[in-house]
Amino acid sequence: SAVISQKPSRDICQRGTSLTIQCQVDSQVTMMFWYRQQPGQSLTLIATANQGSEATYESGFVIDKFPISRPNLTFSTLTVSNLSPEDSSIYLCSVEEAGWEQFFGPGTRLTVL
Amino acid sequence: ELKVEQNPLFLSMQEGKNYTIYCNYSTTSDRLYWYRQDPGKSLESLFVLLSNGAVKQEGRLMASLDTKARLSTLHITAAVHDLSATYFCAVDSTGGTSYGKLTFGQGTILTVHP
Structure with missing residues (x-):
């Protein structure tokens, strides 16, 4: 299975600033996904990131708040902009492999003060 | 809009007992996933169920899928402490x-x- 790493693993940020999260995969993958897990909650898909095209955002998530880059087939970044305490969550990237497997990265725990 | 509902949301079991977690979903799908999350x-990926009637087993866990009923189950046999975690189903x-x-x-x- 794909090995996925994320940086940073956790961060504490001030309100109004931004945080960029990196997701690195050890193999080339077509589709990468970004999820948010709010405290004590389930996971919600933020957007789908395909290399060479604009990210596709789910309802309730906008590019200005969550800009995503996908410069190649092994890497993606998610930026959470203009942070507020409500953005405190775990952010996870995932990849699809072999046409049906979905694997998740270790997550980035963000706390906004 | 696809909705996925699990029950129960909280499950306290004694070691050695059996129990089932249910996952209902609202629209047609041919892919269902079970994941485990420790605090x-x-x-952690547990199972991927790809067709109606699919059944997969790993250790004390067994998952099944009924696409006609839009229902998946995760059955726990003879529970042990190490199984304590949060279990998610997910539908594609x-x-x-x-x-x-x-x-x-x-x-x-x-x-x-x-």
């Missing part, structure tokens, strides 16, 4: 030539007591 950790309704957009259930917090 402070990411998601993307379909067509692309997959991967998962809708998750609320999660079932399982605690196994001696």
Whole structure:
């Protein structure tokens, strides 16, 4: 299975600033996904990131708040902009492999003060 | 809009007992996933169910899928403490030539007591 790493693993940020999260995969993958897990909650898909095209955002998530880059087939970044305490969550990237497997990265725990 | 509902949301079990977690979903799908999450950790893939009637087993866990009833079950046999975790089901309704957009259930917090 794909090995996925994320940086940073956790961060504490001030309100109004931004945080960029990196997701690195050890193999080339077509589709990468970004999820948010709010405290004590389930996971919600933020957007789908395909290399060479604009990210596709789910309802309730906008590019200005969550800009995503996908410069190649092994890497993606998610930026959470203009942070507020409500953005405190775990952010996870995932990849699809072999046409049906979905694997998740270790997550980035963000706390906004 | 696809909805995925798990029950129960909280499950306290005695070691050695059996129990089932249910996952209902609202629209057609041919892919259902079960994940485990330990506190402070990411998601560990347990099962991928790809067709009606699919059954998969790993150790004390067995998952099944009934696409006609839009129901999946995760059965726990002779629970042990190590199974204590949160279990999520997730449904992929993307379909067509692309997959991967998962809708998750609320999660079932399982605690196994001696």
